[in-house]
Amino acid sequence: MHGRKYHSYPGGEYLLPNDEREMERLDLQHELFKRTLDGRLHVALLPSTHRVLDMGTGTGIWAMEFADRNPMAVVYGIDLSPIQPNWVPPNCKFQIDNLSLPWEFDVKFDFIHGRSLFHSFSDPLHIFREAFRTLADGGILEIQDVIFDFRSPDDSLKGSALEEWSKKLEEAFESRGIDLTCVSSYRNYFEEVGFEDIQQEEFAWPVGTWPKARGHVS
Known part of the structure; x- marks a missing residue:
């Protein structure tokens, strides 16, 4: 569609592409998250972690890095699209599935991670319910996400093209049942x-181009 590729998983609600351009964007986004967190992959202080679930794993870059840093853990990456590499750490597994449906894992997880999910589900509360049900006792859910829409401390966005674009994007997703402000x-x-x-x-x-600090790259 319009020169882009999209997933074809039945019932999948993810509206963004899954082609090479999108994969590059996802990997760049991963680096931005890491710089924001001073190189960390997560904020939570994790106890002994055996089984980890990465929701909406995309290219699998977070799951693979976590697996490399935690060789005793088993990391499961779940996504609608089979765009993950073939060569992965031995303790990292990828599975194609639709998290909008009831989860049917045969294991409990110690840590569930999700990133940039705000535009992925029409019923985000379902994700929280299923994550809670699927966690082992004492397990941790961490979601790193973006608060939409754009904000400015000095009101300089008011009436701007960026503000108008944000409104149009919000309306487009709302027409498909997805609330970007969730x-x-x-x-x-x-x-x-x-x-x-x-x-x-x-x-x-x-x-934009105004930030100077390395951790504030856009």
Whole structure:
């Protein structure tokens, strides 16, 4: 469609492409997350971690790096598209599946990770419910996501082309049943499904050429 490739998984709600251009963007996004977190792959302090689930793994870059850094863990990456490489760490496994449906894993996970999921599901609360049900006792769910839409501390975005683009994008996703502003409700979702010791951190991602610090690259 329009020169781009998309997944063909039945019932999948992910609307973005899965071609080479998108894979490059996802890997670049991974580097941005790492720089924001000073090279870390996650914020949570993890106890002994045996089984890890990466929701919406994309190119699998996070799952593979986590597997390399934690050779005693077994990492499962789940996605609608089979765009992950063939050569992966021996403790990393990829599976094609639709997380919008009931999860049917035959194991419990110690750590479930998700990143940039805000545009992927029409019912994000379902993801929280299934994650809670699928975690082992004492397990941890960490979601790194983007608060939409763009914000400016000095109101310089008001009336701008970027603000207009954001509104159009939000309307387009809403027409497909996806709320791009759902990240603001994540804390409520954590509480509603039964999570305890909920922690939240916010980081600023500058857009454009003005940021100078390495950790503030856009």
